[in-house]
Amino acid sequence: xxxxxxxxxxxxxxxxxxxxxxxxxxxxxxxxxxxxxxxxxxxxxxxxxxxxxxxxxxxxxxxxxxxxxxxxxxxxxxxxxxxxxxxxxxxxxxxxxxxxxxxxxxx
Amino acid sequence: xxxxxxxxxxxxxxxxxxxxxxxxxxxxxxxxxxxxxxxxxxxxxxxxxxxxxxxxxxxxxxxxxxxxxxxxxxxxxxxxxxxxxxxxxxxxxxxxxxxxxxxxxxxxxxxxxxxxxxxx
Numbered sequence: 027x028x029x030x031x032x033x034x035x036x037x038x039x040x041x042x043x044x045x046x047x048x049x050x051x052x053x054x055x056x057x058x059x060x061x062x063x064x065x066x067x068x069x070x071x072x073x074x075x076x077x078x079x080x081x082x083x084x085x086x087x088x089x090x091x092x093x094x095x096x097x098x099x100x101x102x103x104x105x106x107x108x109x110x111x112x113x114x115x116x117x118x119x120x121x122x123x124x125x126x127x128x129x130x131x132x133x
Numbered sequence: 134x135x136x137x138x139x140x141x142x143x144x145x146x147x148x149x150x151x152x153x154x155x156x157x158x159x160x161x162x163x164x165x166x167x168x169x170x171x172x173x174x175x176x177x178x179x180x181x182x183x184x185x186x187x188x189x190x191x192x193x194x195x196x197x198x199x200x201x202x203x204x205x206x207x208x209x210x211x212x213x214x215x216x217x218x219x220x221x222x223x224x225x226x227x228x229x230x231x232x233x234x235x236x237x238x239x240x241x242x243x244x245x246x247x248x249x250x251x252x253x
Contacts, residue, residue, distance in 0.1 A: 121180050
């Protein structure tokens with residue numbers, strides 16, 4: 027199975043901060059990397075797919091980068107509604123696997 | 134509007150069985166890969182199973198292989214997850230998730246989840 031490792035596991039940031047979350051795959055996954063946002067008690071929501079493509083309706087302050095084994099999710103200016111847990115997921119191989127999550131908290 | 138709605142969760146004793154249902158609307162199940170993903174209390178996301186668009190292939194996580202079965206009723210546009218020999222570690226919220234037309238497609242629509250609790 028392809029292992030996905032996110033860093034950091036959690037972070038504290040202020041409204042307006044630029045935030046970057048990293049995801050590393052245990053082998054090359056080309057650009058088949060997706061990012062999800064999950065708020066407490068809610069289902070995850072797709073933010074970015076294929077490494078860099080913003081899902082319809084997702085604010086442009088979210089962006090994705092990377093290919094191969096190293097990927098990033100960047101929030102250019104953190105908003106109050108962005109305080110959530112973020113997961114990366116590879117869709118290159120079966121089983122699809124998720125990172126352990128990054129919890130973004132208010133400083 | 135694309136929507137998936139899960140049902141069938143509940144409290145079951147270890148060794149028992151449950152069948153989860155996932156009713157789809159706004160799209161036809163047999164055109165897409167459909168997945169079950171679960172989340173144990175306070176934990177991350179774990180893929181459980183999928184069925185491909187034409188229904189010819191299914192896959193399972195190692196931890197559920199031989200105990201869980203995914204199936205589909207095209208006439209009802211409904212997906213199922215039959216869960217047998219349930220264990221305490223199967224306790225989780227189970228999400229039905231719509232994928233795309235390919236194995237590499239992202240998980241673009243999630244249901245609200247249904248809680249499964251395995252306990253005596």
